[in-house]
Amino acid sequence: MNIFDFFMAINLKQDPQSIILCNSSMINQLLSQYSDCLLHVNEMNSRPSCDDKLQYEYLFHSLRQGDRNIQRWMVPDTFNQNNLELVKQYCGYSTEKVQSVLEILTDEQLEYIRKSFLKGGSG
Numbered sequence: 001m002n003i004f005d006f007f008m009a010i011n012l013k014q015d016p017q018s019i020i021l022c023n024s025s026m027i028n029q030l031l032s033q034y035s036d037c038l039l040h041v042n043e044m045n046s047r048p049s050c051d052d053k054l055q056y057e058y059l060f061h062s063l064r065q066g067d068r069n070i071q072r073w074m075v076p077d078t079f080n081q082n083n084l085e086l087v088k089q090y091c092g093y094s095t096e097k098v099q100s101v102l103e104i105l106t107d108e109q110l111e112y113i114r115k116s117f118l119k120g121g122s123g
């Protein structure tokens with residue numbers, strides 16, 4: 001079973017046939033995206049020595065069956081590392097500034113910057 005099977009079992013109140021325990025911190029992270037689960041997840045986070053099965057049982061019996069769809073994980077936007085370094089070198093900006101600049105640059109502008117670094121000559 002993967003983490004999403006556990007999420008669906010808790011969400012739909014379906015006891016999984018064979019409990020192969022997942023990482024409880026990942027389950028907490030997944031459930032913490034929902035406001036009705038937040039207090040229960042926080043309670044589990046305050047007890048890190050709690051057994052995974054015990055945590056699963058607590059979440060299974062304390063959370064109401066809900067219409068929770070699996071949301072996209074909150075991860076920071078990743079930029080193409082080549083574009084990041086290219087704009088960093090071209091503008092002389094810090095990584096933080098370059099990330100905000102990359103959000104507004106078009107593909108044509110990135111191509112112009114890329115071409116400005118090409119060196120001509122016989123090779």
